[in-house]
Amino acid sequence: xxxxxxxxxxxxxxxxxxxxxxxxxPGAGKGTQAKKLAAKYGVPHLSTGDxxxxxxxxxxxxxxxxxxxxxxxxxxxxxxxxKMVRERIExxxxxxxxxFDGFPRTVAQAQYLGESLKQHGYRRPIVIHxxxxxxxxxxxxxxxxxxxxxxxxxxxxxxxxxxxxxxDHDGGELVQRPDDREDVVAxxxxxxxxQTEPLVAYYRRLGxxxxxxxxxxxxxxxxxxxxxxxxxxxxx
Ligand code: AP5
Numbered sequence: 001x002x003x004x005x006x007x008x009x010x011x012x013x014x015x016x017x018x019x020x021x022x023x024x025x026p027g028a029g030k031g032t033q034a035k036k037l038a039a040k041y042g043v044p045h046l047s048t049g050d051x052x053x054x055x056x057x058x059x060x061x062x063x064x065x066x067x068x069x070x071x072x073x074x075x076x077x078x079x080x081x082x083k084m085v086r087e088r089i090e091x092x093x094x095x096x097x098x099x100f101d102g103f104p105r106t107v108a109q110a111q112y113l114g115e116s117l118k119q120h121g122y123r124r125p126i127v128i129h130x131x132x133x134x135x136x137x138x139x140x141x142x143x144x145x146x147x148x149x150x151x152x153x154x155x156x157x158x159x160x161x162x163x164x165x166x167x168d169h170d171g172g173e174l175v176q177r178p179d180d181r182e183d184v185v186a187x188x189x190x191x192x193x194x195q196t197e198p199l200v201a202y203y204r205r206l207g208x209x210x211x212x213x214x215x216x217x218x219x220x221x222x223x224x225x226x227x228x229x230x231x232x233x234x235x236x
Contacts, residue, residue, distance in 0.1 A: 017096055018122050020100065026189060027137040027144070028137065028140075029130055031050075044099070046085070046099065046101065047103075073187030075191050075195055089120075129209050133215065141180050144156075147167035148173045212228065
């Protein structure tokens with residue numbers, strides 16, 4: 001059966017056929033850009049943070065274990081995260097690739113992912129590394145609000161809603177994430193530096209890393225990401 005042509009700003013998922021990984025500190029814009037890229041290619045956006053928050057709101061055993069850890073700004077143990085990710089990427093909607101947001105976050109997670117992608121016959125992943133300085137991180141995190149219904153992300157300083165406290169799309173209540181409180185931001189940044197930043201060198205050594213200046217506007221960051229993907233496609 002013929003596949004329907006993609007809309008101008010959309011790309012067919014077959015063109016991606018791989019995992020795209022967003023790597024960067026809390027508040028760098030991983031979720032904002034990962035959602036856009038996943039929508040462009042029509043592939044799943046896999047945010048391990050969102051998945052864990054979903055487990056917490058549904059009161060699952062995994063959610064009960066993750067909740068106090070996330071509230072302290074620490075990383076959830078690899079064993080729990082890997083089981084959750086394994087189950088997700090084996091679903092049929094991932095067959096043409098997917099966009100990871102917040103995974104992998106440790107070298108052990110990255111090694112597991114590398115093996116798993118090979119086993120499932122994917123091409124080598126693309127890693128988008130979002131670079132941003134601390135002052136901007138703090139502004140983005142403390143200003144962030146999320147729609148409690150649809151998950152749309154706002155920022156009180158950069159991207160305020162039209163009506164205070166309400167989502168532009170569905171009118172849902174805008175809430176602050178519990179771990180966006182100022183006292184939790186410092187431990188989150190420490191966890192990033194200690195456990196996740198080593199992945200920058202790890203993926204650079206593998207030749208998979210693409211640096212992107214995340215201090216620019218959402219649209220400019222998006223353009224840099226598109227260029228990185230074009231560059232990779234051009235080399236195939
Ligand atoms: P997670 O949900 O992944 O949070 P994070 O990594 O701390 O990242 P954030 O969601 O805070 O930021 P972001 O980079 O997505 O930025 P966003 O696009 O929202 O993880 C939460 C917790 O879950 C972890 O601490 C850990 O406990 C646990 N966890 C998750 N994954 C795990 C794993 N793999 N292993 C172990 N534990 C795990 O943007 C931020 C703000 O800036 C928004 O308001 C947005 O509107 C604004 N903004 C974005 N881009 C721009 C721009 N270009 N210009 C202006 N404003 C912008």
